[in-house]
Amino acid sequence: MKILVTGGLGTVGKGLVREFRERGHQVFSLDLHHQHDQYAFSLRNDMEHPGYVRCDIAEFRQLERVFDTFGPFDYVYNCAAEFGRWNGEDYYEQLWRTNVVGTKHLIRLQEERGFRMVHFSSSEVYGDWPDLMVETVPDEYAIRQMNDYAMTKWTNEMQVRNSAELFGTQTVVIRLFNTYGPGEYYAPYRSVNCRFLYCALHGLPWVVFRGHKRTSTYLQDTVNTLCNVVDNFKPGEVYNIGGDCMHTIEELSDAVLEATGADPALVSYRDSEVLTTRVKRLDAGKCVRDLGHRNTYSLAEGIRLTARWMAREYGVSLPAEAVGGTR
Amino acid sequence: MKILVTGGLGTVGKGLVREFRERGHQVFSLDLHHQHDQYAFSLRNDMEHPGYVRCDIAEFRQLERVFDTFGPFDYVYNCAAEFGRWNGEDYYEQLWRTNVVGTKHLIRLQEERGFRMVHFSSSEVYGDWPDLMVETVPDEYAIRQMNDYAMTKWTNEMQVRNSAELFGTQTVVIRLFNTYGPGEYYAPYRSVNCRFLYCALHGLPWVVFRGHKRTSTYLQDTVNTLCNVVDNFKPGEVYNIGGDCMHTIEELSDAVLEATGADPALVSYRDSEVLTTRVKRLDAGKCVRDLGHRNTYSLAEGIRLTARWMAREYGVSLPAEAVGGTR
Numbered sequence: 001m002k003i004l005v006t007g008g009l010g011t012v013g014k015g016l017v018r019e020f021r022e023r024g025h026q027v028f029s030l031d032l033h034h035q036h037d038q039y040a041f042s043l044r045n046d047m048e049h050p051g052y053v054r055c056d057i058a059e060f061r062q063l064e065r066v067f068d069t070f071g072p073f074d075y076v077y078n079c080a081a082e083f084g085r086w087n088g089e090d091y092y093e094q095l096w097r098t099n100v101v102g103t104k105h106l107i108r109l110q111e112e113r114g115f116r117m118v119h120f121s122s123s124e125v126y127g128d129w130p131d132l133m134v135e136t137v138p139d140e141y142a143i144r145q146m147n148d149y150a151m152t153k154w155t156n157e158m159q160v161r162n163s164a165e166l167f168g169t170q171t172v173v174i175r176l177f178n179t180y181g182p183g184e185y186y187a188p189y190r191s192v193n194c195r196f197l198y199c200a201l202h203g204l205p206w207v208v209f210r211g212h213k214r215t216s217t218y219l220q221d222t223v224n225t226l227c228n229v230v231d232n233f234k235p236g237e238v239y240n241i242g243g244d245c246m247h248t249i250e251e252l253s254d255a256v257l258e259a260t261g262a263d264p265a266l267v268s269y270r271d272s273e274v275l276t277t278r279v280k281r282l283d284a285g286k287c288v289r290d291l292g293h294r295n296t297y298s299l300a301e302g303i304r305l306t307a308r309w310m311a312r313e314y315g316v317s318l319p320a321e322a323v324g325g326t327r
Numbered sequence: 328m329k330i331l332v333t334g335g336l337g338t339v340g341k342g343l344v345r346e347f348r349e350r351g352h353q354v355f356s357l358d359l360h361h362q363h364d365q366y367a368f369s370l371r372n373d374m375e376h377p378g379y380v381r382c383d384i385a386e387f388r389q390l391e392r393v394f395d396t397f398g399p400f401d402y403v404y405n406c407a408a409e410f411g412r413w414n415g416e417d418y419y420e421q422l423w424r425t426n427v428v429g430t431k432h433l434i435r436l437q438e439e440r441g442f443r444m445v446h447f448s449s450s451e452v453y454g455d456w457p458d459l460m461v462e463t464v465p466d467e468y469a470i471r472q473m474n475d476y477a478m479t480k481w482t483n484e485m486q487v488r489n490s491a492e493l494f495g496t497q498t499v500v501i502r503l504f505n506t507y508g509p510g511e512y513y514a515p516y517r518s519v520n521c522r523f524l525y526c527a528l529h530g531l532p533w534v535v536f537r538g539h540k541r542t543s544t545y546l547q548d549t550v551n552t553l554c555n556v557v558d559n560f561k562p563g564e565v566y567n568i569g570g571d572c573m574h575t576i577e578e579l580s581d582a583v584l585e586a587t588g589a590d591p592a593l594v595s596y597r598d599s600e601v602l603t604t605r606v607k608r609l610d611a612g613k614c615v616r617d618l619g620h621r622n623t624y625s626l627a628e629g630i631r632l633t634a635r636w637m638a639r640e641y642g643v644s645l646p647a648e649a650v651g652g653t654r
Contacts, residue, residue, distance in 0.1 A: 092431050096423050104419050104475070142469050144485060148431070151482045158472050 001230060004066070004073040004115075005029040006057055006106070007080030011184040012120070012176070015223035016077055017051075023227060028070050030055040031080065057102035067109055075230055077118045078106055081152075085124065087189035088149030099152035100159075107159055111167040118229050121157055123177040123242065123280055124150035134283040135175070135238045146277070157238070170235035174226065177242025177282050181219025181302060182309035196253055197307055200262035201316045208253045211272040213279040215243035216252065218297035218305075225293040232290055239287045243295050246281060255300050259307040261319035328557060331393070331400040331442075332356040333384055333433070334407030338511040339447070339503070342550035343404055344378075350554060355397050357382035358407065384429035394436055402557055404445045405433055408479075412451065414516035415476030426479035427486075434486055438494040445556050448484055450504040450569065450607055451477035461610040462502070462565045473604070484565070497562035501553065504569025504609050508546025508629060509636035523580055524634050527589035528643045535580045538599040540606040542570035543579065545624035545632075552620040559617055566614040570622045573608060582627050586634040588646035 003020055007013040008029020020027045030053050053070070055062040057080045067073070080102060082088060082095040103119070110117055126133045127143040127150065137143070138154065145151040156173075163169045180193035188195070193216055199206040225241055247255075250269070257264055272278060287293040297305070311318045330347055334340040335356020347354045357380050380397070382389040384407045394400070407429060409415060409422040430446070437444055453460045454470040454477065464470070465481065472478040483500075490496045507520035515522070520543055526533040552568055574582075580594055599605060614620040624632070638645045 093428050096427050096431075100423050100427075101420050104423075139469055139471070142466055144466070144488070145482075146489065148482075148486065151485060155472075155475075155478050155482065158478060159475065161471070162473065 001074040002026045002072070003028070003230070004070070004076045006055075006076065006078050007031055008052060009033065009035065010079055010083075011181075011219065012179065012222065012226070013077075013079040014183050015181075015219055016079065016226060019223045019227045025230075027051065028053065028066075028073070030057070030066055032056055056098075057105060058097045060105045060108075063102075063105050064109065067113065071115075072113060073115050075116050075118060076106065076110070077120075077226070078103060079120050081120065082149070084189040085147040085149040088147060088152070090189075092148050095148055095152055100155050103156050104159055107163045107169065110169045110171070111163060114169075116233060116235070117160075117169070117171040118226070119156060119160055119171055119173050121173050121175045121238075122150070122153045123175055123240070123282065124277075125154045125157065125175060126277065126280070128277045130279065132281055132283050133240060135240055135286060161236075164236055170233070172229055172233060172235065173238040174229075175238065175240050176222065177217060177240060177280060178214050179217045179219055179222045179241075181306050183219060184306075185313070186310075192249060193252060193256075193303065193306065196256040197260065197303070197310050198314075199266065200256050200260040201307065201311055201314060201318075203262070203266065205266045205268065206253070208249050208267055208269050209271070209273040210248075210250065210269055211278055212249045213246050213281070214249065214252070215246055215280065215282060216299055216302065217241065217243040217295065218302035221293070221295050221297060225287055225291045228291045228293075234290065237286075237290070239291065240282045240284055241287045241291075241293060242282045242284055243299075244284060245295070245299065246279075247299055252299065252303075255303045256307070258300065259304045260311075328401040329353045329399070330355070330557070331397070331403045333382075333403065333405050334358055335379060336360065336362065337406055337410075338508075338546065339506065339549065339553070340404075340406040341510050342508075342546055343406065343553060346550045346554045354378065355380065355393075355400070357384070357393055359383055383425075384432060385424045387432045387435075390429075390432050391436065394440065398442075399440060400442045402443050402445065403433065403437070404447075404553070405430060406447050408447060409476070411516040412474040412476040415474055415479070417516075419475050422475055422479055427482050430483045431486055434490045434496065437496045437498070438490060441496075443560060443562070444487075444496070444498040445553070446483060446487055446498055446500050448500050448502045448565075449477070449480045450502050450567070450609065451604075452481045452484065452502060453604065453607070455604045457606065459608055459610050460567060462567055462613060488563075491563055497560070499556055499560060499562065500565040501556075502565065502567050503549065504544060504567060504607060505541050506544045506546055506549045506568075508633050510546060511633075512640070513637075519576060520579060520583075520630065520633065523583040524587065524630070524637050525641075526593065527583050527587040528634065528638055528641060528645075530589070530593065532593045532595060533580070535576050535594055535596050536598070536600040537575075537577065537596055538605055539576045540573050540608070541576065541579070542573055542607065542609060543626055543629065544568065544570040544622065545629035548620070548622050548624060552614055552618045555618045555620075561617065564613075564617070566618065567609045567611055568614045568618075568620060569609045569611055570626075571611060572622070572626065573606075574626055579626065579630075582630045583634070585627065586631040587638075
């Protein structure tokens with residue numbers, strides 16, 4: 001099948017491109033930057049195996065050009081987004097432009113051209129819902145979105161549904177829960193797993209907020225499940241994808257200390273963070289049932305593998321006892 | 328008091344500027360365009376009674392410059408917005424940029440400078456809520472926003488609340504219900520009242536969607552109530568402002584025929600419009616109680632006055648029997 005991945009240089013996007021290629025699909029990807037890897041190509045050249053093209057989804061002309069030049073696509077995975085709540089508070093101009101105007105552009109093209117879409121939402125749309133996060137919760141209860149990032153994601157879900165109702169577009173929405181793994185480079189706004197690991201590897205202090213509980217999903221598990229969507233595509237469905245094992249942020253931090261051999265004195269502890277959901281407990285039943293989701297990496301193992309990847313990428317050495325691992 | 332009105336060239340904004348000046352306040356306003364009326368001034372001049380400045384609220388630098396040059400303000404009335412659901416679907420780039428990024432800029436300035444804000448939301452945030460629209464409904468029930476315009480307005484309300492919680496900013500939110508009156512110039516995306524009147528005066532056909540019920544509020548009644556907010560400012564409050572008399576769109580159309588003497592053959596009738604709330608019945612109790620809201624114009628009278636204003640503005644003549652009126 002012919003698949004386009006937007007945000008193809010992002011953590012999840014890269015994983016999708018690789019996995020889909022391994023499964024024999026023809027994959028195109030786009031992202032904000034020029035790049036010159038093995039798949040890079042220029043719209044002006046006529047290479048045999050084009051793969052990546054620079055395109056800002058918030059610029060309709062650029063996006064339309066990708067579809068005109070390389071389409072039609074069977075599926076579009078819309079991973080392109082400004083990510084994270086504090087990133088969204090600090091860079092809200094880009095947040096709204098990319099996530100909401102960009103996605104609306106894509107929906108307009110979908111209404112015109114009829115491809116199927118897999119759109120990436122976030123567990124943030126559950127706000128501070130205190131109970132089990134089942135996919136139907138935001139349709140049944142008034143959820144107050146706690147930050148602009150969450151608002152963009154919920155907006156996207158409503159845009160997708162209104163378009164499905166008005167134009168019959170076919171989209172599956174994925175609500176990702178804290179996914180981490182090799183491929184996630186450090187930035188101050190990245191996942192807590194990534195940030196702790198980076199700090200640990202560089203001897204930098206980090207802060208653990210007490211009273212928050214999360215699941216963590218190893219990237220490869222998430223990617224496998226995401227790629228399965230094309231084999232059982234049910235338009236209009238919304239899926240949580242996340243791990244089945246809850247942990248506190250303290251436990252995550254401990255796993256990072258373990259995997260990196262970092263000094264526990266680097267860690268300081270604070271009370272609950274504002275505008276942040278305290279406990280995220282998800283119902284993953286539907287993604288297991290429909291998409292064959294499996295969590296095959298324990299937190300300890302996933303963190304160990306990610307630490308190893310990150311140490312290599314940043315040229316930092318790990319203590320010998322931390323380098324072992326089961327895969 | 329020193330008051331800034333954003334969107335000061337809009338229908339409501341103009342009304343606010345005039346009424347506040349009549350009440351003796353010092354009023355500044357901003358909007359997208361240069362203009363040269365009696366209040367116009369340039370940031371480069373040092374006129375004694377500046378009143379209007381060109382500024383796009385989505386451009387932070389321009390907005391900050393207004394505050395630096397003419398502030399501090401006691402109150403900011405944020406009327407600047409892309410208006411209307413079909414306008415929002417056709418011009419969603421401007422919609423999200425102005426309504427959401429622009430308002431976020433204003434909130435950031437508010438967090439820094441501490442002025443009080445009156446923010447304009449819309450009855451659209453009630454989605455297709457079938458019962459009485461009480462201010463608390465969206466906090467208690469899951470409302471599906473039916474179009475991007477509604478989403479921007481609901482987003483703004485959440486942005487305002489999150490800022491109040493995090494930074495103690497003081498804002499009152501106003502949900503306007505179908506306001507019309509002299510000052511609303513025709514565009515295809517304007518209020519149904521405005522569009523029907525314009526068509527009637529120009530002998531153009533118009534379409535009445537059956538099965539929709541609305542209230543209509545005459546602009547001057549709305550403006551009076553809005554100006555009262557500064558006399559009884561309750562931070563965090565949300566107010567519906569709207570009329571107390573429900574009418575069908577057919578009845579509105581009949582009032583337009585009556586006021587303009589237009590040919591009834593211009594009107595055609597269709598079934599319910601998509602993505603549009605069928606019945607909007609509001610609870611106006613709170614704005615009556617706190618803000619002294621009064622509906623002093625009947626629909627027939629308001630339409631007659633608006634028709635007269637519009638005929639004059641567009642240089643169209645009304646039949647003699649339609650020109651009469653009680654005020």
